[in-house]
Amino acid sequence: MLSRARIVAAALRLLDAEGMEALSMRKLGAEMGAAATSLYRHVTGKDEVIELALDEVCGELVVPAADAPGDWREAVSRSGHNLRAMTLRHPWVASVLGQVGPAHLGPNLMRMSERMLALFQTAGFPASEAAPAMTAVVSYVVGATSGEAAHLSRIARGGQSERNPRALRDENFDYGLQRILDGLQARLAHA
Structure with a gap:
């Protein structure tokens, strides 16, 4: 089941492992076993995913x-x-x-x-x-x-x-x- 929290968690794994240049909605969808278009029900796009991921790691501070x-x-x-x-x-x-x-x-x-x-x-x-x-x-x-x-x-x-x-x-x-x-x-x- 897709959710904003699961999308952010998957994006963090991808970003930490491969960096910013590796993040795309298509790759994120594949990482989650979903079509990229299904992610758009929860986030507006790559920029929002990055903002959410940044805010998530700032919670560690x-x-x-x-x-x-x-x-x-x-x-x-x-x-x-x-x-x-x-x-x-x-x-x-x-x-x-x-x-x-x-x-x-x-x-x-x-x-x-x-x-x-x-x-x-x-x-x-x-x-x-x-x-x-x-x-x-x-x-x-x-x-x-x-x-x-x-x-x-x-x-x-x-x-x-x-x-x-x-x-x-x-x-x-x-x-x-x-x-x-x-x-x-x-x-x-x-x-």
Whole structure:
């Protein structure tokens, strides 16, 4: 029996295994043992499937709370690492995240955004700067992770093993994230 939830689950399996370029309504239908046209009773098309799949994986994200203004930096740092980890588990996400506009925010993506925005508000960023501060962090994470995810996908598809130790990739990512947070912390001190 087809349902939106089953379609999203099948799309996730296909996206995780073969990437964005492999997803088509025809291939998704074949994966589910159904005609592509029958999927259209539950979704409007490939774009909606991708949006639903993105929102589904965003449900995996953990954004810790900051109970006091001084806790914001650690919470944002952990959120950035969590976003990176989710993107590396689902490499196709990196190519989609930067393309999702406000009109396409599903409940999980909206919840993640609201929780991250609350971290900057708790820190004491003025209302006019909280959203741009959040965008700066998310943009860094997506940008840094896009290349890493693409590289790891190429290696996996080619049956090769990685040359760079994961610890080095983790270290390089954290270095950049901490420099972004240094700049935001300096800005907060002047606000």
